[in-house]
Amino acid sequence: MTIFQATKTVLKSLFSRPATLMYPAKPAKKTALTRGHVKIDPDKCITCKMCQRKCPSQAIEVDNKERTWQIDQMRCVVCAICVDTCPTKCLTMDTQYRPAMTARGGVEKFTVAGPKKKEPAAAPADGAKPKE
Amino acid sequence: MSKQITIPFGPQHPVLPDPIHLDLVLEDETVVDAIPTIGYVHRGLEKLVEKREYTEYVFIAERICGICSFIHSQAYVQGVEQIMGLEIPERAQYLRTIWGEYSRLHSHLLWLGLFADSMGFESVFMNSWRLREHILDDLEATTGGRVIQGVCKVGGVKKDIAPEKLDEMLKGLKTLEHELAELTDVFLFDSSMKHRLKGVGKLAKEDAYYLGAVGPTARGSGIDIDMRSTGYAAFGKINFKPVVEHDGDCYARCAVRAKEMFTSIDIIEQCIKKIPDGPVDMKVTGAPDGEYFSRAEQPRGEVIHYIKGNGKKNLVRHRVRTPTFTNIPPLVTLLKGVELADVPVVVLTIDPCIGCAER
Amino acid sequence: MMEPQVIAPISVGEVVQKAQQAKKDGCRLVLISCTKIGDDFEIIYTYEKDLKMTNFRITVKQDTEIPSISSVYFGSFVYENEIHDLYGLPVKGINIDFKGTFYKTAVKHPFSVTITKEKKEGDA
Numbered sequence: 001m002t003i004f005q006a007t008k009t010v011l012k013s014l015f016s017r018p019a020t021l022m023y024p025a026k027p028a029k030k031t032a033l034t035r036g037h038v039k040i041d042p043d044k045c046i047t048c049k050m051c052q053r054k055c056p057s058q059a060i061e062v063d064n065k066e067r068t069w070q071i072d073q074m075r076c077v078v079c080a081i082c083v084d085t086c087p088t089k090c091l092t093m094d095t096q097y098r099p100a101m102t103a104r105g106g107v108e109k110f111t112v113a114g115p116k117k118k119e120p121a122a123a124p125a126d127g128a129k130p131k132e
Numbered sequence: 133m134s135k136q137i138t139i140p141f142g143p144q145h146p147v148l149p150d151p152i153h154l155d156l157v158l159e160d161e162t163v164v165d166a167i168p169t170i171g172y173v174h175r176g177l178e179k180l181v182e183k184r185e186y187t188e189y190v191f192i193a194e195r196i197c198g199i200c201s202f203i204h205s206q207a208y209v210q211g212v213e214q215i216m217g218l219e220i221p222e223r224a225q226y227l228r229t230i231w232g233e234y235s236r237l238h239s240h241l242l243w244l245g246l247f248a249d250s251m252g253f254e255s256v257f258m259n260s261w262r263l264r265e266h267i268l269d270d271l272e273a274t275t276g277g278r279v280i281q282g283v284c285k286v287g288g289v290k291k292d293i294a295p296e297k298l299d300e301m302l303k304g305l306k307t308l309e310h311e312l313a314e315l316t317d318v319f320l321f322d323s324s325m326k327h328r329l330k331g332v333g334k335l336a337k338e339d340a341y342y343l344g345a346v347g348p349t350a351r352g353s354g355i356d357i358d359m360r361s362t363g364y365a366a367f368g369k370i371n372f373k374p375v376v377e378h379d380g381d382c383y384a385r386c387a388v389r390a391k392e393m394f395t396s397i398d399i400i401e402q403c404i405k406k407i408p409d410g411p412v413d414m415k416v417t418g419a420p421d422g423e424y425f426s427r428a429e430q431p432r433g434e435v436i437h438y439i440k441g442n443g444k445k446n447l448v449r450h451r452v453r454t455p456t457f458t459n460i461p462p463l464v465t466l467l468k469g470v471e472l473a474d475v476p477v478v479v480l481t482i483d484p485c486i487g488c489a490e491r
Numbered sequence: 492m493m494e495p496q497v498i499a500p501i502s503v504g505e506v507v508q509k510a511q512q513a514k515k516d517g518c519r520l521v522l523i524s525c526t527k528i529g530d531d532f533e534i535i536y537t538y539e540k541d542l543k544m545t546n547f548r549i550t551v552k553q554d555t556e557i558p559s560i561s562s563v564y565f566g567s568f569v570y571e572n573e574i575h576d577l578y579g580l581p582v583k584g585i586n587i588d589f590k591g592t593f594y595k596t597a598v599k600h601p602f603s604v605t606i607t608k609e610k611k612e613g614d615a
Contacts, residue, residue: 006318009259009311019262029269033276033291056184056191079191079282084290093276167587171576171594176601344520344566362542425496425522425537425544438524438535449526458522461566490594 024099034095035078038071044090045069045112051082051091067112073098074106134159139472143172147250147476150486154479158472166467168460174490181450186212186420186441187286189450193437196452197488198279199242200430202235204437205284208450210364211426211439212286220414222366224288226407229366231271231281232428233396233403238267238279239431240389240396243483247386248319250480251328256319263315266308270301288413298404305397312397316390329383333466333478336380345462347433347455348392349482352385354378359429370402385481419445430455432483456482456489498535498546503555506536509547510560513538518545520560523570525578527603532580536560551580553603561586569593577602 013019021028030036047064059075060082062068083091090112137158143151151172157165177196181189194205206228213220241264248256268278274293275281283290293301319325335345340353350357351374358374360367375391377384420441427436433455440449459482470478501509513520518538526533528550534557536547551557557574559582561567571582572593579600598604 005314005321006255009314009318010255013259019265029272031269031273031276033274034272035276035282054188056188077191077195077280078277079280080276081188081191169589169592171592171596174594174596176596179602341519342514342564342566344564359542423496423498425546434521436522436537438522440526448528451522451524451526453522453524457569458566460569465565 028097030095030097032095035080036094036096037073037078037098038076038080038082039092039094040069040071040110040112041090041092042069042110042112044088045110046088046090046115047112048087048115050085050087054081054085056081064115068109069112070107070109072107074101136164141475145476147246147480148484149246150484152479152484152486154467154475156467156472156475161471161473163467163470163472163475166464168464170460170486170490172490173487177491178450178452181447183446185445186447187416189447190284190286191282193450193452194280194282194284196491197454197485199239199485200235200432200435200488201279202231202281202284203428203430203435204452205281206232206365207426207428207435207437208439209284209286210428211424211437212420212441214424214426215420215422215439215441216286216416216418218287218414218416220288221411222408223292223410224412225366226403227289227293227412228284229370230293230400230403230407231275231283232365233400234267234271235281236396236431237393238264238271240393241267243389243431243480244315244319247477247480250476251325253319253322253325256315259311259315263308263311266304270304273297274301285413287416288411290413292412298407302401302404305400309394309397312393316393320387320390326383328477329386329481330379330381332382332474333470333481334379334381335462335466337378339465340380340462343461343465344458345433346458347430347483348385348388349433349459349462351376351388352481353380357434359427359434362427364428366403366406367399369406370399372399372402382478382481389483419443420447432456432485432488433459452491454485454488454491456485459484460489496544496546498548501547501549503549503551503557506547506549507558507560507563509536510538510563513545514563516540520564520567523567523574525574525580525602527578532578532603534574534580553580555580557582559584559586576600579603 047062049062052060052062057075057077059072061070080093083093139156141154141156143153153169155167156163180192190205193208194201196204241260245257245260272278275283335353337354340350341355356374356376372395375388377387421443423440425436425438436453438451441447463482466478518540521537521539524535532551534549538545559571568585568587571585572589574580575582576591576594
């Protein structure tokens with residue numbers, strides 16, 4: 001009988017909650033391994049440029065004279081190779097996806113501690129400051 | 133003889149998210165010739181191999197396609213490993229097989245939804261995408277990515293799956309199998325589906341073979357081409373039989389995909405039962421020097437990664453022949469003689485992925 | 492480990508003959524692939540039967556005319572048009588000849604040239 005083949009599925013869907021999530025009103029599903037976006041702990045960065053060299057989409061730019069670490073979040077493909085290669089483990093993968101953007105931008109610049117470990121950094125985190 | 137007219141089909145067409153353009157030459161309502169044009173999304177990813185180190189290129193290889201992403205990276209690293217003569221740990225081989233079959237499941241469910249939607253069967257569309265969500269959840273929980281897994285690397289895999297998680301996945305697949313059986317039964321034994329698909333777009337066995345059809349397109353015509361039979365990754369230790377249908381029409385190609393999902397579940401089950409303990413990756417030094425044709429079976433068919441290295445960090449050439457690319461000539465042959473109204477259905481039965489085809 | 496792969500070198504004139512031979516043996520055409528090595532171009536024809544691959548390699552210069560095997564294998568037109576469009580090698584007698592419009596790229600024959608992008612101010 002082919003007419004009532006889907007009845008079980010139909011009844012089940014009728015009496016269960018929707019299979020969809022009201023994203024972004026409700027947060028997206030995430031797991032412990034989810035690659036959301038890259039975060040940096042500016043105090044630990046030694047500007048070794050490993051992340052910049054390994055990045056397949058050239059999203060990261062490190063300046064060891066200015067002591068800045070900059071990521072273009074729109075270029076980043078969230079492959080996590082920078083997190084894997086970082087020798088000081090200052091980069092981490094946040095499990096939360098970044099919200100959608102409505103304007104151009106996405107460049108985040110941080111002032112980092114730099115190679116010398118004498119003093120903590122002048123300004124720990126400059127926050128998400130758009131690039132000039 | 134009646135007058136011939138030419139109707140353009142695509143690159144923007146409601147049933148096809150992919151940009152392929154077909155010039156259909158019609159005689160009354162029947163297609164007498166079709167000329168395909170691609171090239172709308174050519175990105176030249178192969179050229180990028182000269183700019184990136186071979187270890188980082190895995191990420192780019194994976195992003196050739198958004199659906200069969202895992203198998204692209206698998207085929208690429210397999211090629212590099214073959215050139216370098218690496219024997220990667222067995223557990224990594226099994227994990228690659230499991231993830232590969234998961235992506236096959238997710239691709240086939242995606243196709244099933246889109247295909248049903250193209251003929252107005254929207255409840256199958258919604259239900260297959262609901263089931264696909266379970267697959268994606270498992271992929272995300274084990275690799276960190278829903279469609280771009282990013283776990284393959286030269287010398288193994290990056291993540292391991294804990295034994296408890298493997299058991300959980302197995303249980304999940306068991307429930308999925310029941311729901312899937314219900315769904316595919318609805319799809320395959322529906323009388324209007326049969327009316328629409330049986331006898332439409334016939335591809336003879338001989339034609340399919342010499343035109344270079346691969347994957348479900350070939351297997352629907354009775355050709356037993358399945359790269360998994362070559363025993364790459366852990367397929368050599370797994371018992372499985374490629375699904376082959378002999379009619380060569382649209383219905384046969386759909387049936388191959390629908391039945392393949394159960395084969396995939398079976399393969400994953402066997403892998404989970406047989407998976408050995410041990411490390412999942414190994415240290416890799418040096419660079420590949422040599423050339424190799426690495427072959428793997430994608431949801432859409434056989435993919436070939438030709439890799440040539442010269443002992444430097446950057447490869448000389450990476451050439452990808454994706455299944456859709458070689459399925460274009462069979463598609464052209466298939467379209468001859470079908471009604472104009474059947475063209476979208478026939479095109480979708482080869483499961484075109486043009487983004488893949490053009491790289 | 493899989494079986495080693497051998498690529499037999501042949502001359503440009505033998506291409507069609509080898510294709511006919513392959514078809515007679517019941518092989519299918521798997522792939523035609525082009526590689527640029529220095530100033531030369533290597534084209535590899537791959538045929539397969541029962542999962543066993545047969546490879547033939549020709550080495551040509553930029554202006555050498557390559558015979559098309561589309562009279563033997565209808566499906567070869569995709570590969571030959573691709574080689575023509577990406578590398579700029581002339582291919583003679585393709586059954587469906589797109590004449591350079593198979594891939595519409597901004598740079599003509601992108602794979603035969605090396606373009607170094609100038610680093611602009613503020614370019615990542």
